[in-house]
Amino acid sequence: MAKRIQFSRTGGPEVLEFVDVPPAAPGPGEVRVKNAAVGLNFIDIYFRTGLYPAPSLPSGLGTEGAGVVDAVGEGVTHLAVGDRVAYAQGPLGAYAELHTLPAGKVVKLPEAIDFETAAGCMLKGLTVQYLMRQTYELKGGETILWHAAAGGVGSIACQWARALGVKLIGTVSSPEKAALAEKNGAWATIDYTKEDVVERVRELTNGEMCDLVYDSVGKDTWETSLDCLKPRSLMVSFGNASGAVEGVNLGILNQKGSLFVTRPSLNGYADTPQRLQAMADELFAMLESGKISIDIAQRFPLAEAGKAQEALASRQTTGSTILIP
Ligand code: NDP
The missing domain is CATH 3.90.180.10 (Medium-chain alcohol dehydrogenases, catalytic domain)
Structure with missing residues (x-):
């Protein structure tokens, strides 16, 4: 047995x-x-x-x-x-x-x-591989927003972003998690329990906003994430830690700047x-x-x-x- x-x-x-x-x-x-x-x-x-x-x-x-x-x-x-x-x-x-x-x-x-x-x-690292190298092939120089930057997938993402020369802005829920994400290579962190994520992204990027957002939190962060993007850029929604994103009216992508959105999974790659x-x-x-x-x-x-x-x-x-x- x-x-x-x-x-x-x-x-x-x-x-x-x-x-x-x-x-x-x-x-x-x-x-x-x-x-x-x-x-x-x-x-x-x-x-x-x-x-x-x-x-x-x-x-x-x-x-x-x-x-x-x-x-x-x-x-x-x-x-x-x-x-x-x-x-x-x-x-x-x-x-x-x-x-x-x-x-x-x-x-x-x-x-x-x-x-x-x-x-x-294996699961978390292969996920970062496809997200950063296939869903969109990061070349270096991009500014990205990554939720849950001190988590399992997030900790690997911070290091991979540093290796690629990508500026990763990570969201976290405590000063300890912020320190960890920065040690792993996050270019900046935002404690969403104390700071307004969209405003902080605006400050950090001198008003330009992000080239991509990677969102695994789902329901709670969907709209905030869209607001952190440059026009015509890509929202990667890849998880549901707070619940699934449901009932989306596609018109929101138009209103927020002709955005793109994808909902990928490891099994699909x-x-x-x-x-x-x-x-x-x-x-x-x-x-x-x-x-x-x-x-x-x-x-x-x-x-x-x-x-x-x-x-x-x-x-x-x-x-x-x-x-x-
Ligand atoms: P994490 O270690 O990242 O844990 C989840 C983190 O999400 C928490 O530590 C917390 O960080 C944050 N969070 C924000 N809101 C909530 C909430 N309402 N409830 C719980 N946590 C919340 O987990 P994993 O590394 O295992 O996975 C990260 C995400 O990536 C998951 O959503 C998972 O489903 C997704 N994923 C998707 C894959 C795919 O191919 N599509 C493959 C692998 C993972 P904080 O305290 O800083 O907010």
Whole structure:
């Protein structure tokens, strides 16, 4: 038997159950990974609460982890038992000692990258890769607004922006988070609990406003974010930490300056094994060069996944959080 977290109904952290299940043998094209570390992400909370529906219940939870391949299904050629690997996509169920998933969603981990680092950055770092290098290819010199700059995705974004020569203005909710984002390379920070974000962006940019806004907060910040953009520039709405953006009248894009908007996801970019590998290669190169490092600021035993999710949902975490099976 192997331990895993599952949920049989949607709701608060109390719906998470820590159970023993028989290990699933990998089917054709699949591998089973013995997790050394599991990544905690906001999307896990969306599935637990039902904002994103799980395909069936009871369901496992989590999509990010790192460890060693312990069984390989028929037809898998690029992975073998004993390989060090990491993953950030595929079926729910990463919150577990053993996780079985399609081999095409799993990449080999370079020796220099440890399991905790990998579990702390596969989903978040690949997200920053596609947002900064594909959704819009930042060239350096742009000024961008990034919400939740001291969070998991945000901490990597600050460092990646610095490496690209991009001026990242990060929003945060405390002086401690501001200091952290600036240490990671944010060009400036705005504490939205004390300052007016639009006015502060206007001051910082001498009235020019931003070339792009990256908004993962969603409902609460949608309009503020649009107000921080230059005419004809791009709003990247990529998350729902405060709730989903709904009922948008497209006319608002006209009123706010002929803006563009996109709502991307990692699965839409890493949609083939080749694209996933190319994105992972770039993330791993950024880690190996020291241009970015992963701050594992919180570690919880797997059994305490609910407590970990509560901390993430209530803004108590910074950087990455991992669960240890
Ligand atoms: P974070 O570590 O960034 O945690 C969320 C942060 O959002 C909080 O720490 C808090 O920072 C801020 N926040 C603002 N409003 C709220 C609110 N109402 N409730 C909770 N938090 C709030 O989480 P992750 O790094 O895991 O994810 C960041 C975001 O990116 C999430 O929205 C996630 O869904 C999204 N995402 C999207 C992906 C995609 O491909 N589309 C992939 C990966 C992540 P502060 O206290 O400073 O305000």
